[in-house]
Structures are given as structure tokens and as C-alpha cells.
Amino acid sequence: QQQVKQSPQSLIVQKGGISIINCAYENTAFDYFPWYQQFPGKGPALLIAIRPDVSEKKEGRFTISFNKSAKQFSLHIMDSQPGDSATYFCAASIGRDDKIIFGKGTRLHILP
């Protein structure tokens, strides 16, 4: 119940296309859903996050869509660029102090 399942494991998208990464969870007590971006040889960095009181959050080309009833959330990258090539992790937690549970990551490659 503590798992966050992420798919696909890897993704190749043409430059200018839309990249979509999906995550699903079971624990309905989760109330915070961040996404982290990791470039090769670097540590992850917080990209964008959402709480379940909204269905969508947009920051520039990055959008999180949240479906509370389906217990799913996804990251959409519009107009994908080669600089977006990285590994993306979805995550979930309960409250401010609880452990952050990470998905297994999606390696995204944007073709130039």
C-alpha cells in the first residue's frame, strides 16, 4: 500500500512532442505528490508538486494532472526539448513529516 507505481520505465519522444509519465498509488492517505528531475551524474531536484485538492497544476511546459478517484497522477511535458532528457521520479507522502515514497523512475530521451 506504500508503493508508488511509475510507468513507463523508459520513454523516447521527438523534439516538440508531448512526454507523458504516469504514476499510480494505493494509499488514499497520501496528500502530497512531488515530481523530481535528475540529470546524469547529478542528484534529483524538485520539479513540480501537487496536492489532491486540485486536479491540475502547470508550471511553464510542465503540468501535473491528478485523478483522485482513480488514484493516479501524471506528468506532461509540452514541447519537449533535448534539454528535458533526464530521469523523472514521481513520489508521494502523507503530511509534512512522513517519509517520501518514490516511484522507480522514468528515463526520458528527447530526440533532436
Added chain:
Amino acid sequence: DGGITQSPKYLFRKEGQNVTLSCEQNLNHDAMYWYRQDPGQGLRLIYYSQIVNDFQKGDIAEGYSVSREKKESFPLTVTSAQKNPTAFYLCASSPTTGWGEKLFFGSGTQLSVL
């Protein structure tokens, strides 16, 4: 610049040897964490410390040890008991005594076995 510094960037371990990975932060953060990253396995929690002189085991603590004698330092020792130590090790911190809303990660240490 404020941040988390991990050293060394690359480390090699001989069989039966203990090695220590360094993690230092100048962010004045209360909590610090160690994660292990293997390809396709995501980020797995090894140990965490929410205050000085206290730490707890994470999900995969066997074969590892830590100390938290200073707020800014959280070294990780990979002992000879860890039979599969090859991985990318990430140190992180958060401003509060819990995970909070954002983890700040270092640039990692790649550990390999000779």
C-alpha cells in the same frame, strides 16, 4: 554557495574493505538522508537523521552504518557486510525535522567494487 557536498565523486572498494562516503551541508537543515540508486530500482532509503545524535534505519540499512555528530555532517560507511555495494549513493537534506515538502540532494557518489 549553499548546498550539499558529497565526496568523493567516485569510489572503489576492495573486497572486505569498509569505505566511508562524506556528506556535508551548509543549509542549516535539520534532517539528512542517505539513498541508494540502482538502475530501474528508484531511490531506496538507507538511513535518516532528523536531529543531531539521532538516526533511524531506512528500508535497506543492512551492511551500512552512519553517524550524526554535527548538524552539517552525515557520513555513510559501507561495511564489508554489504555484499552488493555497487550503486550510486545520494545524500539529501530537508529544512524541517521531517521530510517536508522538498528534499535537497547532493550530486552523489558512485561506488564500485574492484
